[in-house]
Amino acid sequence: MWRETTSLVVLLLLVHRSHGGCLPSSCGNITNITHPFRLKGDPEKCGEESYELGCENNVTVLYLNSAQFHVQAINYNNYTVRVVDPAIQHHNCSSLPLRSLSRSNFSDTYTYPTDLYQVGLSEYRNWKSLSFEHIVFLNCNHSVRENEKYVETGECVKWDSKGYAYAVGGDLKAEDFEVGCDVKLVAPTSLRTLNNHSYNSMHRGLAYGFEISWLKLACHKHCPLSQSSCYFDYSSQKFKCLFGEIS
Numbered sequence: 001m002w003r004e005t006t007s008l009v010v011l012l013l014l015v016h017r018s019h020g021g022c023l024p025s026s027c028g029n030i031t032n033i034t035h036p037f038r039l040k041g042d043p044e045k046c047g048e049e050s051y052e053l054g055c056e057n058n059v060t061v062l063y064l065n066s067a068q069f070h071v072q073a074i075n076y077n078n079y080t081v082r083v084v085d086p087a088i089q090h091h092n093c094s095s096l097p098l099r100s101l102s103r104s105n106f107s108d109t110y111t112y113p114t115d116l117y118q119v120g121l122s123e124y125r126n127w128k129s130l131s132f133e134h135i136v137f138l139n140c141n142h143s144v145r146e147n148e149k150y151v152e153t154g155e156c157v158k159w160d161s162k163g164y165a166y167a168v169g170g171d172l173k174a175e176d177f178e179v180g181c182d183v184k185l186v187a188p189t190s191l192r193t194l195n196n197h198s199y200n201s202m203h204r205g206l207a208y209g210f211e212i213s214w215l216k217l218a219c220h221k222h223c224p225l226s227q228s229s230c231y232f233d234y235s236s237q238k239f240k241c242l243f244g245e246i247s
Helices: 002-018 199-208 213-223
Strands: 025-026 030-033 052-056 061-062 066-074 079-082 134-142 164-169 181-189 210-213 230-233 240-243
Touching: 030 066, 061 079, 066 134, 079 199, 134 199, 181 199, 213 230, 213 240
Parallel strands: none
Antiparallel strands: 025 030, 052 061, 061 066, 066 079, 079 210, 134 164, 134 181, 230 240
């Protein structure tokens, strides 16, 4: 027993030293809140002020684009945080996000100086992306059952008593857009097993949430001399810099 206690104390001391004397904070199910994140009320030297999280009703809250999202998980290995819109209810298929959110709300790379979070890398770079998938909700003035991409939402979602409500999983390309249909909402999900032919599956994707990344901040710290030429190598789980790399 004393060995286990000693090991725990040593581990806490190592964490304490590695983050400038700051121990991880916790709120609800999120028990590993550490740099660059911090909770409101934590010492000023702990974490980055720009990445401050809230703790409301024992739920960890992330503030993004003047809105609040509930934190589901923080992955310090691949620099992602998974969040969900607070309006989504797991077993209520009628619950929808409070607002639209898509990749256009974020920068494509982590080299932009103003964005705190990113959704992946530019498509022209041959690196794995952390981007999420879209679920597009539409209301049509006529039935479009012949288009397999359009999934009926049934009694779950009704935009207009005279219209037909559909959901489309993935990006809605110009050739897929049906005349007489209006986009009502765009929502993100990072659920890898999403079934684009089932609305129940799409709603589970909404409840799972979506991942955003703080790669830009990590890149600036790991590659201070080549911030615009830095990427995360997923095979080695390490940053790669053209020069000026910090191990």
